Amino acid sequence: MSKGVAITGMGIISAIGNNVQENYDSLISGKAGISKISHIETIHADEIMVGEIKIPNTEFEEQLGLSKNSYSRSPILGIIAAKEALAQAGISDINDFKTGLISSTTVGGMDKSEQYFHEYFESNNNWQHINGLHAGDSTKKIADAIGLKESFMTTISTACSSAANAIMLGARMIKSGKLERVVVGGTDALSKFTINGFKTLMILSDTYNTPFDENRKGLNLGEAGAFLVLESESIIEREKREVLAYVKGFGNANDAFHQTASSDNGDGAVLAMEKALKVAGLKPDEIDYINAHGTATPNNDLSEGRALQRVFGKGKVPEFSSTKAYTGHTLAVAGGVEAIYSVLALQNNCIYPNLNFKTPMKEFDLLPQKEVKEKELNHVLSNSFGFGGNCSTLIISKEA
Amino acid sequence: MNKSVYINSIGSVSVQKTFDNSEFLNEITIYNDTVASVLNPDYKAYIPPAQARRMAKGIKMSTVSSQTALREAGLENVDAIIVGTGLGCIGDSVKFVRDIIDNDEQFLTPTRFIQSSHNTVSGQIALGIGCKGYNFTYVHAAVSFESSLIDAKMQLENDEAKNILVGGVDEMVKYHVDTHRLIGHIKSEPADSTKLLTSNTKGSVMGEGSHFFVLSNEKQESTYAELVGVETYNSISQENIPNKIESFLEEHHSAVDDLDLVILGNNGDVDFDGYYEGLSTGLFKDRPQAYYKHLSSEFDTASGFAFWLSAKILKMQTIPEVVKLNEIEVSNPLKILIYNQYRGENHSLMLLRKC
Known part of the structure; x- marks a missing residue:
C-alpha cells in the first residue's frame, strides 16, 4: 500500500469553460459562470441562478457524432471530459494496460426521464431514454465512447461527494495493484428534479452564491463533466509519462448525524480530513491550500468552517477558498471538478479567490482567500460532502 | 501478505421466505407472473411503525436484512458500510418526478427528494447504528453488489478494516416495471417460476430484494464461508x-x-x-x-x-x-x-x- 498514484490526464467541461485551459483562465481572471437558466423550462427560472453550460445538446451531438436526442446530457458531458483527459495523457489504446472506469452521478439520465415521463406510454419516439434512468447507463456510454472493453467499470453515487469517492476508489485500486490505470470522475447535468429538490430544502440562492459569507443565502446548482486519468508508477516508468500531480491522501467518513444536514461541529468532515492526512503521511501544517466544499448554504459553511478549525487549529487554517461561486454546485461532479482545480493550483502555484465574499461569519474568524494569490504549493486538500452524512477529503500533491 | 476475507453473517429479505436465518428454503413460493414482490417480514419487530410509514420499501427491507446480519455476527457497529443498488429508492424518485410534472413544480415536499438520493440506504444504516466509518454506495446496474464486495474485500485484505457491512438492495415499483416492459426488458406474459428456463419468451420476471452480509478478516463461530x-x-x-x-x-x-x-x-x-x-x-x-x-x-x-x-x-x-x-x-x-x-x-x- 505504498505505491504512488499519478495523475496523467484531466478533462473538464463546466459553466466556466469547455476544457481544462478555459477553466483555468476563468479561475485566475475571476470570471464566474453563474447565470439565469436557459436550457430547462422551469417556473423557478426567475428565482434561481445556475452554473449552466451554454452549449445545447444538439451542438454536442454534432461534435460527438451522436444521432439526435440519443443520449441524455450527463453522458454527453462525461464523454467530452473523459476524452479530453485521455488525450492529455496521450493514451490512444485504452485497453493496452489493465484499465478501469469509475464514474459517478446523482441524476444520470433524469433530464430525459422527467421530460418524457408520461409520453413513454403514448408513443415510442423517445424510448431510447427509458434505460437512461439507471445511473450506470451514463457510465456505460462513456465506456463505449472511449472504447473500454472486458474491464472493471462501476459507478458511485454518494450525493455531492460522489466524484471524490470515485477518485478515492481509483487511487486505492491502483495502490492495491488491482488496476494499472483508471479513469475516474463524474458527470451531472441540470434537471428539474434537482432544481425542485433543492428548492424544497430551501437552500437555493436567488442570486450569486457567496461561500463563507455571513449573509450567504444558499447554493447555485451547476452542471459539469470532469475526469482524471490515474496511472501506476510502473506505467509512468515504462511509458515515460509526464505526471501532473499525485493523489497522495484520501479519506471518507460518515457524519451519522442527519440525512441531509451536517453536524454543527463537522464530525464527519474532521474524520475525513484526518484520515486523508494520515494516508498522505502529512501533518496539517504541511497543507498549503484548501479547496473547500463551501456550497454557500448556511449549514455547510458553518459546519465545514468549524471542522477546518478543529483539524488545523484556530488561527492556523491555511489559505482556503471555495470555487462554487464560479461553477455552482455541480453535485456528484464537484469533487472531480475541484480535484482538477487542485492540480491546476499546484501546477501554477496559484490560489483561486473565493468570489463574492464580503462579510466574515460571526461564528469564527475564518477569512477565505479573496484575491488570486501566487504561492509555492506542494499539497492541496479538497473537501466534498454530501447527503447521507457522506464526507470525503482528497489530498493532491506535487510529489508521490 | 493479504488477509483472508470471511462471510461472518447473512441477512436476506427476498421474494422467498429468506428472512429467517434458521431456515433454508424450506418452503418455496411459486410465481406465475411477470413480477414478484418481497415476502414482507414483520417490520414492526425492527422499525417503529410511525417511522416505517414514511420509509421507502428499500430502506425497510435493508433495515431488516442489515440488522439480521449484524445480530448474527454479534456486532453493534462496523468499520464501514458499503451498499450496492441499481436504482436506489426508485419509488421515491418516481413519485417526486410525478409530483413535479403533475403539480407544475409546486406544492412539493422534501421527503421524497431526500429519499431519492442513491445513498439513502447506506446513510440510514449509518445513522441508525451511529457508524462514522467509510460509507460508499455503488449504483452500477447488475454489478452494483459486486462492486461493493470488491471494495470491501480490498479493505479487509489490506487490514484497513476488520468488519464491513456489505449489501445489495433494489425495490420494485410499478412505473419502472411498466416502462421497462415497453422496451422488452420485462416479460409481457406471465412465466411459471417452476418452468422459467423454458418460458421461451423475451425479457425477465422482475423482482426485488435486500441482502446484507458482514465480511471480516477474522473467522468466528458464525462464519459461513471464505470469499x-x-x-x-x-x-x-x-x-x-x-x-x-x-x-x-x-x-x-x-x-x-x-x-x-x-x-x-x-x-x-x-x-x-x-x-x-x-x-x-x-x-x-x-x-x-x-x-x-x-x-x-x-x-x-x-x-x-x-x-x-x-x-x-x-x-x-x-x-x-x-x-x-x-x-x-x-x-x-x-x-x-x-x-x-x-x-x-x-x-x-x-x-x-x-x-
Whole structure:
C-alpha cells in the first residue's frame, strides 16, 4: 500500500469553460459562470441562478457524432471530459494496460426521464431514454465512447461527494495493484428534479452564491463533466509519462448525524480530513491550500468552517477558498471538478479567490482567500460532502 | 501478505421466505407472473411503525436484512458500510418526478427528494447504528453488489478494516416495471417460476430484494464461508467467456475441475440465457450446476441472492433440490463459483469456499 498514484490526464467541461485551459483562465481572471437558466423550462427560472453550460445538446451531438436526442446530457458531458483527459495523457489504446472506469452521478439520465415521463406510454419516439434512468447507463456510454472493453467499470453515487469517492476508489485500486490505470470522475447535468429538490430544502440562492459569507443565502446548482486519468508508477516508468500531480491522501467518513444536514461541529468532515492526512503521511501544517466544499448554504459553511478549525487549529487554517461561486454546485461532479482545480493550483502555484465574499461569519474568524494569490504549493486538500452524512477529503500533491 | 476475507453473517429479505436465518428454503413460493414482490417480514419487530410509514420499501427491507446480519455476527457497529443498488429508492424518485410534472413544480415536499438520493440506504444504516466509518454506495446496474464486495474485500485484505457491512438492495415499483416492459426488458406474459428456463419468451420476471452480509478478516463461530475472489467485466463476447473464467480461476489458484458447484444467473430471457447455456453444455458440462432467478426473480442486485445461497450451501453442506440445474451430485460442496450477467453486459464472477 505504498505505491504512488499519478495523475496523467484531466478533462473538464463546466459553466466556466469547455476544457481544462478555459477553466483555468476563468479561475485566475475571476470570471464566474453563474447565470439565469436557459436550457430547462422551469417556473423557478426567475428565482434561481445556475452554473449552466451554454452549449445545447444538439451542438454536442454534432461534435460527438451522436444521432439526435440519443443520449441524455450527463453522458454527453462525461464523454467530452473523459476524452479530453485521455488525450492529455496521450493514451490512444485504452485497453493496452489493465484499465478501469469509475464514474459517478446523482441524476444520470433524469433530464430525459422527467421530460418524457408520461409520453413513454403514448408513443415510442423517445424510448431510447427509458434505460437512461439507471445511473450506470451514463457510465456505460462513456465506456463505449472511449472504447473500454472486458474491464472493471462501476459507478458511485454518494450525493455531492460522489466524484471524490470515485477518485478515492481509483487511487486505492491502483495502490492495491488491482488496476494499472483508471479513469475516474463524474458527470451531472441540470434537471428539474434537482432544481425542485433543492428548492424544497430551501437552500437555493436567488442570486450569486457567496461561500463563507455571513449573509450567504444558499447554493447555485451547476452542471459539469470532469475526469482524471490515474496511472501506476510502473506505467509512468515504462511509458515515460509526464505526471501532473499525485493523489497522495484520501479519506471518507460518515457524519451519522442527519440525512441531509451536517453536524454543527463537522464530525464527519474532521474524520475525513484526518484520515486523508494520515494516508498522505502529512501533518496539517504541511497543507498549503484548501479547496473547500463551501456550497454557500448556511449549514455547510458553518459546519465545514468549524471542522477546518478543529483539524488545523484556530488561527492556523491555511489559505482556503471555495470555487462554487464560479461553477455552482455541480453535485456528484464537484469533487472531480475541484480535484482538477487542485492540480491546476499546484501546477501554477496559484490560489483561486473565493468570489463574492464580503462579510466574515460571526461564528469564527475564518477569512477565505479573496484575491488570486501566487504561492509555492506542494499539497492541496479538497473537501466534498454530501447527503447521507457522506464526507470525503482528497489530498493532491506535487510529489508521490 | 493479504488477509483472508470471511462471510461472518447473512441477512436476506427476498421474494422467498429468506428472512429467517434458521431456515433454508424450506418452503418455496411459486410465481406465475411477470413480477414478484418481497415476502414482507414483520417490520414492526425492527422499525417503529410511525417511522416505517414514511420509509421507502428499500430502506425497510435493508433495515431488516442489515440488522439480521449484524445480530448474527454479534456486532453493534462496523468499520464501514458499503451498499450496492441499481436504482436506489426508485419509488421515491418516481413519485417526486410525478409530483413535479403533475403539480407544475409546486406544492412539493422534501421527503421524497431526500429519499431519492442513491445513498439513502447506506446513510440510514449509518445513522441508525451511529457508524462514522467509510460509507460508499455503488449504483452500477447488475454489478452494483459486486462492486461493493470488491471494495470491501480490498479493505479487509489490506487490514484497513476488520468488519464491513456489505449489501445489495433494489425495490420494485410499478412505473419502472411498466416502462421497462415497453422496451422488452420485462416479460409481457406471465412465466411459471417452476418452468422459467423454458418460458421461451423475451425479457425477465422482475423482482426485488435486500441482502446484507458482514465480511471480516477474522473467522468466528458464525462464519459461513471464505470469499476467495470477485471480479467484474463491463463486456465480454460470448466466445471469450470461458477464457475469462479460466483465467479468473487460475488467478485464485483454482481450476474448473475444483468447482463443486457453479451457480448461474439464467433468468428465462430467450435472448440472453445463451450466455449461460453455452457454459452449461461447454466449460461446466461435468460440474454440478445450480440456478436461482426462478426463486429470486431478476433485479440489479439479484446476485446478492446467489451470494446468500452460496454462503448458506457452504455452511449447511447441502444443496436444495429446487436450485439444481443438472443431475451431477456432490456430497460435500467445498468450492462454489457464481457467474452472472444481465442482457449481455456487466458480467461478474464470485468464488467462495468452505472454511
